Amino acid sequence: MGLTVFEKILKAHLVEGSMEKGACVALRMDQTLTQDATGTMACLEFEAIGIPRVQTELSVSYVDHNMIQGDYKNPDDHRFLQDFSTRYGIIFSRPGNGICHHVHLERFARPGKTLIGSDSHTPTAGGVGMIAIGAGGLDVALAMAGEPFTITMPEVVRVYLTGQLQPFVSAKDVILEILGRISVKGGVGKVLEYSGPGVASLNVPERATMTNMGAETGATTSIFPSDGMTRRWLRAQAREYQWTSIEADPDASYDDILEIDLSRVEPMVAKPFQPDNVVPVSEIEGTPVDQVMFGSCTNSSLRDIMAVHHILAGRTVHPRVDAGISPGSRQVLLESASTGTLDGLIASGVRILESSCGACIGMGFAPPTDGISLRTINRNFLGRCGHKSGKVFLVSPEVAAASAITGEITDPRSLGIEPRAFEMPEKFLIDDSMLLAPSAEPEKIRIRRGPNIAALPEMPPLPGKINGDVLLKVEDDITTDHIIPGGAGILPLRSNIPEISKHTFEVLDPTFPDRALEKGGGFIIGGENYGQGSSREHAAIAPRYLGVKAVIVKSFARIHLANLVNFGILPLVFENAEDYDSINQGDRLSFETHALDEGNRVEIVNESRGRSIPARSPVSEKDLQIIRAGGRLGYIGNRRKNNVEGSG
Numbered sequence: 111m112g113l114t115v116f117e118k119i120l121k122a123h124l125v126e127g128s129m130e131k132g133a134c135v136a137l138r139m140d141q142t143l144t145q146d147a148t149g150t151m152a153c154l155e156f157e158a159i160g161i162p163r164v165q166t167e168l169s170v171s172y173v174d175h176n177m178i179q180g181d182y183k184n185p186d187d188h189r190f191l192q193d194f195s196t197r198y199g200i201i202f203s204r205p206g207n208g209i210c211h212h213v214h215l216e217r218f219a220r221p222g223k224t225l226i227g228s229d230s231h232t233p234t235a236g237g238v239g240m241i242a243i244g245a246g247g248l249d250v251a252l253a254m255a256g257e258p259f260t261i262t263m264p265e266v267v268r269v270y271l272t273g274q275l276q277p278f279v280s281a282k283d284v285i286l287e288i289l290g291r292i293s294v295k296g297g298v299g300k301v302l303e304y305s306g307p308g309v310a311s312l313n314v315p316e317r318a319t320m321t322n323m324g325a326e327t328g329a330t331t332s333i334f335p336s337d338g339m340t341r342r343w344l345r346a347q348a349r350e351y352q353w354t355s356i357e358a359d360p361d362a363s364y365d366d367i368l369e370i371d372l373s374r375v376e377p378m379v380a381k382p383f384q385p386d387n388v389v390p391v392s393e394i395e396g397t398p399v400d401q402v403m404f405g406s407c408t409n410s411s412l413r414d415i416m417a418v419h420h421i422l423a424g425r426t427v428h429p430r431v432d433a434g435i436s437p438g439s440r441q442v443l444l445e446s447a448s449t450g451t452l453d454g455l456i457a458s459g460v461r462i463l464e465s466s467c468g469a470c471i472g473m474g475f476a477p478p479t480d481g482i483s484l485r486t487i488n489r490n491f492l493g494r495c496g497h498k499s500g501k502v503f504l505v506s507p508e509v510a511a512a513s514a515i516t517g518e519i520t521d522p523r524s525l526g527i528e529p530r531a532f533e534m535p536e537k538f539l540i541d542d543s544m545l546l547a548p549s550a551e552p553e554k555i556r557i558r559r560g561p562n563i564a565a566l567p568e569m570p571p572l573p574g575k576i577n578g579d580v581l582l583k584v585e586d587d588i589t590t591d592h593i594i595p596g597g598a599g600i601l602p603l604r605s606n607i608p609e610i611s612k613h614t615f616e617v618l619d620p621t622f623p624d625r626a627l628e629k630g631g632g633f634i635i636g637g638e639n640y641g642q643g644s645s646r647e648h649a650a651i652a653p654r655y656l657g658v659k660a661v662i663v664k665s666f667a668r669i670h671l672a673n674l675v676n677f678g679i680l681p682l683v684f685e686n687a688e689d690y691d692s693i694n695q696g697d698r699l700s701f702e703t704h705a706l707d708e709g710n711r712v713e714i715v716n717e718s719r720g721r722s723i724p725a726r727s728p729v730s731e732k733d734l735q736i737i738r739a740g741g742r743l744g745y746i747g748n749r750r751k752n753n754v755e756g757s758g
């Protein structure tokens with residue numbers, strides 16, 4: 111039987127396991143990507159693993175998230191990352207060079223290769239036909255050390271595109287349409303593979319908008335074939351020699367199909383506070399807007415900036431609206447400057463923000479109290495814009511631009527502007543001088559660490575019997591932004607677990623950290639899709655530091671589940687979802703963890719209510735061994751010790 115694009119690349123990188131749905135498969139990772147908000151932790155973990163040099167074909171460390179240098183913390187982290195990269199064989203992308211996913215797409219993403227990144231939007235690179243997967247920092251550190259990465263073999267969904275996008279409708283509207291149809295959990299355990307005659311009409315940055323935001327469906331990754339359009343992109347980036355054709359076999363078999371006629375897609379918007387809360391723009395047209403933000407790894411390509419410019423040209427931003435733009439990379443910024451696009455935006459009254467994640471993660475440019483912020487980003491979770499009262503609506507660059515002019519949510523087609531198609535340059539302005547190569551004399555490099563970079567906390571093994579109180583009970587779709595929020599105040603603490611743990615669950619219950627410490631730890635009860643969103647392993651390490659022993663939920667999001675395992679928190683799933691209702695915050699629970707040896711099932715005793723609740727662990731036997739060892743670093747340490755003792 112024929113293979114899909116995903117299966118072809120996977121087959122070429124398979125190290126262990128068989129390609130049967132639901133089986134564990136280990137893949138060789140050719141490339142890694144880290145960024146500054148998750149990167150310091152990944153570096154500390156790489157050091158703990160103890161390998162002298164990265165073992166990949168290519169590893170890149172980007173600085174793009176924590177860009178506000180309000181004190182010494184962020185610049186110290188950046189300097190640490192630069193020293194670390196130079197020392198261990200990693201290319202360092204300097205602050206100002208751009209957003210990791212955009213720069214990676216421009217300069218490094220390569221058809222047929224594999225990439226693992228400590229950022230959930232790593233699948234952006236799937237836009238050129240590579241397997242690109244987001245993961246926690248420790249999994250990326252292990253990949254840098256040459257270890258294969260294990261995933262559960264996903265189902266492959268064929269997203270069959272026909273037709274062609276209409277003027278002022280763009281790739282963002284397509285992925286919003288998909289989110290509206292399949293929801294923020296619809297992609298869990300799946301890969302979204304694009305195919306069909308509509309594919310050829312989409313250029314690589316448009317494809318990357320869709321693979322980027324596939325992350326919001328919970329998908330393991332998203333991928334496009336590598337075709338003539340991919341070749342054009344690589345040629346324009348002076349990398350045509352890296353092109354190779356990768357198409358699905360005509361008799362490839364898919365697990366499901368999602369059909370989209372591009373010609374019928376309309377401008378869409380995701381209302382607060384979930385990316386799948388999608389309606390056509392026409393439904394909420396006229397809603398007053400306080401702020402408009404253009405940018406993020408989803409929508410900051412030259413194509414997007416030019417689309418904004420085309421709509422704004424000769425007009426000024428509405429007096430009610432504060433508008434800002436963060437171009438995706440230095441290349442995009444240089445191109446925008448050379449084509450007069452930047453001048454035009456300045457003339458229209460758009461604030462030119464630096465090329466970084468910026469407002470997307472609440473690192474500056476927060477909206478006012480109760481403000482409505484229209485953004486071209488990918489997430490609108492509660493509190494993510496910097497505070498809880500801000501309401502973020504997710505839209506395309508075209509909708510954002512039209513609304514910036516009128517001061518209210520506006521369908522760009524209603525403005526009577528002449529459409530103009532984007533012409534991709536034959537050759538982009540290429541200047542890699544902000545990408546620093548590692549040192550040829552690594553032993554001479556001294557790694558400078560600021561006082562905010564704390565050592566990794568100790569993580570003792572899991573005891574045979576655990577008990578404690580339910581510290582927090584939460585609903586469905588709890589995101590890692592709920593567990594460890596972003597924002598300019600908290601992000602600089604990413605290298606310091608004791609400090610950042612003080613903000614755990616701040617958005618939902620600011621008393622959580624103190625209560626957890628006072629009780630000597632305990633349990634968290636959750637609903638469906640617990641831990642959706644980012645890859646930040648802090649959402650596992652901080653609760654672990656506060657003594658959380660197990661998280662018992664209806665279902666987990668992929669990356670967060672892996673992070674819980676890596677840091678020795680036992681993930682459990684209710685055998686009967688309705689048992690969620692029989693546990694309350696404050697109840698005392700106890701159970702034997704030995705029982706997990708026997709068929710991965712455990713009886714949780716709710717001592718406060720005198721009942722027993724069956725649950726199971728959704729992870730493999732090896733993962734359970736890791737949890738018993740207190741986490742992956744402890745497990746690796748034990749294995750080493752046993753090998754040494756065994757050989758002695």
Ligand code: MIC
Pocket residue numbers: 147148175228229230231244471596643644645646
């Ligand atoms: C995000 O978009 O939420 C982030 C910030 O890029 C995260 C990574 C992080 O928390 O540092 C992600 O997507 O993984």
Ligand code: SF4
Pocket residue numbers: 175209229231406407408466467470471487488
């Ligand atoms: Fe940065 Fe936002 Fe993209 Fe995350 S989603 S990588 S914060 S731009």
